[in-house]
Amino acid sequence: MAVFTRCGIKEDVTDDRFETMSRQGSFMLGIEQFIRLQTPQPPLGETPCCLAADFDAAYFNPAFFDAYDIHCPDNIARAANKRQAEYFAGRWLAAKVMENFGIRNFKLSADTRGCPQWPEGLLGSLSHGDDHVQCCVGERKHFRAIGIDVQAPITEDAARKLQMRILSSAERDLLAQSELPLNTAVAMSFSAKESIYKAIYPIVRRYFGYRSAELIAIDEAQQSLRFRLDAELTELPGCPAEVSLSYHCQPERLRTTLLLKTGS
Numbered sequence: 001m002a003v004f005t006r007c008g009i010k011e012d013v014t015d016d017r018f019e020t021m022s023r024q025g026s027f028m029l030g031i032e033q034f035i036r037l038q039t040p041q042p043p044l045g046e047t048p049c050c051l052a053a054d055f056d057a058a059y060f061n062p063a064f065f066d067a068y069d070i071h072c073p074d075n076i077a078r079a080a081n082k083r084q085a086e087y088f089a090g091r092w093l094a095a096k097v098m099e100n101f102g103i104r105n106f107k108l109s110a111d112t113r114g115c116p117q118w119p120e121g122l123l124g125s126l127s128h129g130d131d132h133v134q135c136c137v138g139e140r141k142h143f144r145a146i147g148i149d150v151q152a153p154i155t156e157d158a159a160r161k162l163q164m165r166i167l168s169s170a171e172r173d174l175l176a177q178s179e180l181p182l183n184t185a186v187a188m189s190f191s192a193k194e195s196i197y198k199a200i201y202p203i204v205r206r207y208f209g210y211r212s213a214e215l216i217a218i219d220e221a222q223q224s225l226r227f228r229l230d231a232e233l234t235e236l237p238g239c240p241a242e243v244s245l246s247y248h249c250q251p252e253r254l255r256t257t258l259l260l261k262t263g264s
Contacts, residue, residue, distance in 0.1 A: 031068070034059040035089055037096065048124070048138030048146060048259065049100045053093050054131055060085035068092060071107040082130075089133045090126045097124065097137045115202055125198045132253060144238070145260035147199030149191040150253050159186035166190055166210035178218050184249060189215055191256040192225050192245050199243070199258045200229070204236045216242070223247050225256070 035055040060081060065072040070091045076084055094108050094116070101122060109117050118124055124137030127150040136148045154162070163172055163186045175185040196213045212233055217226035225245045234241045245258045 030059060030061060031064065031092075034061070034064070034085075035092060037093075046138075046142040046261075048136050048143065049097050050134065050136040050148070050257075051093055051097050052132065052134045053089065055085065055089045055133065056131060057082050057085035060088065064088055064092075068095070069105060069107075070095070071109060073110070086128050086130075086133070090128050090135065093133050093135045094124070094126060094137070097135045098122070101137070101139070113201065113207065115198075123202070125195070127194075127198075127255075129253065134255065136257065138259070140262070142262055143259060144262050145199040145203060145258065147195035147197070147258040148255065149194035149198065150255045151187050151191040151194075152253055153251070154183050154187045156181075156183045159183040162186050162190060166193060168211065168214060171215045174215055174218065178220060180218075180220070184254065188225070188247050188249070188254055188256065191254060192227065192247065192258075195245055195256045195258045196227060196229075196243060199260060200233065200239060203238045204233055206233070206236065208233060213243075223249075 033056070035053050038052045038054070062084060064070070065088060070088060076087045079087075091108055095106070098104070098106055098119065103119055103122070106119050111117060116124065116126060118137070121140055122137055123140055123143060123146055124135060125146045125148045126135050127133070127148050129150055129152055132150060134148055134150050136146055138146055159182050167175070167186070167189060171189065175182075175189065178185060180188070192215070193210045193213050197208065201207070208230065212230040213227045215225060216228050223246055225247060226242060227245070228242050229239065233239050240260065243258055243260065245256050247254065247256045
C-alpha cells in the first residue's frame with residue numbers, strides 16, 4: 001500500500017495501482033505523455049491568444065493537480081478519471097495562455113454555473129472533448145465577450161435527433177438551403193449555440209437555452225454564422241441583439257468562435 005496526494009487529500013493506493021501510476025510518470029513527471037501543446041499563438045495587438053492541445057486520459061495522473069498548482073474542486077476530485085483529465089487539461093492550457101499576458105500561478109476557479117473566473121483585465125473561454133482542448137483569452141479593453149466551442153463529428157442519425165431539440169423549423173430550413181452536409185450543419189449549429197452561451201452568460205448572468213439564439217444567416221464563403229438573440233436576453237444591460245461567429249471544420253472536429261469586441 002502506498003500513499004499519494006490527490007487534489008490536496010492524502011489517499012491510500014494499492015500496490016498495483018501505485019506501479020501503474022509510477023509507469024505513467026512517478027506522480028510529478030509524465031506531463032509530456034499526457035498532453036501535447038500545439039503551435040503557440042501569442043496575442044498580437046487586439047487579437048486574442050488562442051491555444052490548443054491534444055491529451056490522452058490514459059496517461060493522466062491525479063498528482064498533476066498538486067504538481068502544477070492547479071486548483072481541483074471537490075466535485076472534480078470525486079469525478080471519474082476521464083473527467084479529471086479533461087478538467088486538468090483545460091486548466092493547464094488556460095495557465096499557458098495566461099502566461100502570454102504575464103500572469104502566472106493564477107488559480108482559475110468557476111462560479112456555480114461553471115463559468116471560469118478570469119483574472120482582472122482578462123476574459124476568455126474553454127472547450128474540451130475526449131482528447132482535445134482549446135482556450136482563447138483576450139484583454140477586456142479589446143473584448144467584452146469571448147466564446148469558443150469544439151465538437152467531434154456526429155452521424156446523420158444523431159443530427160436528425162439533435163436538430164429537433166435545438167433548432168426551430170426556420171433554422172432547419174435555413175440549414176437545408178446550404179451546401180453543408182446535415183451532420184456538419186447541425187453539429188456546427190449546436191457548437192455555435194454553446195459558444196454563444198459561454199460568451200453571453202457572463203454579461204447577462206442568466207441561464208438560457210438553445211432556442212434563445214436563432215440562426216438567421218450562413219455565409220459559407222466567409223465561414224460565418226449570424227444569430228438573433230431572444231428579446232428576454234436583449235432587454236438585459238449589455239446584451240447584443242445579434243452576434244456573428246466564425247466556424248472552422250476539420251475531419252476530426254469543428255470549432256466555432258464568438259469574439260465580441262468592446263464597443264460593438
